[in-house]
Amino acid sequence: MRAPGEARRSEILEILINAKEPVSGSELSRKLGVSRQVIVTDIALLRANHPDLIATSAGYVMIKSSSICRIFKVNHTDEQTEDELNIMVELGGTVVDVYVEHKVYGTISAPLNIKCRRDVENFINDLKSGVSTPLKNITKGYHYHTVEARSTEILDEIQHKLEERKYLIEAVDFKSVYQAKNYSKC
Structure with missing residues (x-):
């Protein structure tokens, strides 16, 4: 029992x-x-x-196991945040989280679960309220997003568009990063 x-x-x-x-x-x-x-x-x-x-x-x-995740390391201005997030959701991704790697504090993360333009708009309005600033600002704009999608092709499209806009620093397969930590998020 x-x-x-x-x-x-x-x-x-x-x-x-x-x-x-x-x-x-x-x-x-x-x-x-x-x-x-x-x-x-x-x-x-x-x-x-x-x-x-x-x-x-x-x-x-x-997070449903039928989805695939990729981690995107990006850098952009505060004004470009809305564009970055809209790229991800318009192409079929869900922005699961945001995190930074701080030299003193280590990994600092926040769940986002942004799935559509309305979620992006709400997030941007919260930032504009002036209560807080984007997490990326403590690491000179460098930050990571875990993005979930139904297929590798969708993640490839997102990656290509982020590269095109010059936001992307690198993209990493989610499993390769987290298998070492015994995670199975996606």
């Missing part, structure tokens, strides 16, 4: 795997009859073995 926490975490995985959209921590806590803090702890434990479980501003998401 499974321990209650183990059974609950199994149920969380099942809910997230079958979800069509992000599931909030509050929703999981209501469905499972536990506090939000218990859910946060369960998610942390699950992520240790399921790096395909990501947190977004809208809730938790399991």
Whole structure:
């Protein structure tokens, strides 16, 4: 017989795997009859073995294994951020996250889950609100995006367009970067 926490975490995985959209921590806590803090702890434990479980501003998401990911290292101005993100979503990609490699603090990342022009517009409006600046600004504009798509061809198109706009520094197959860390996000 499974321990209650183990059974609950199994149920969380099942809910997230079958979800069509992000599931909030509050929703999981209501469905499972536990506090939000218990859910946060369960998610942390699950992520240790399921790096395909990501947190977004809208809730938790399991990245579907039928998709492919590529990491794009890019550099551009603040004014070009909207163009960069629109390239990715207009060609069929989802911008899963943004991260920087800081010489002192190491990897600093933030989930984005940007899938369409409206998501890009909302993100840009949040940046323009003046509360925060883009993460890339702490590393002289250099930053990375994990981009998910249904096919290698879509990722190739995105890569080509980023190269054409002179934003791309390098592109790396997601699996080659994360296999060394035993991740299987995509």
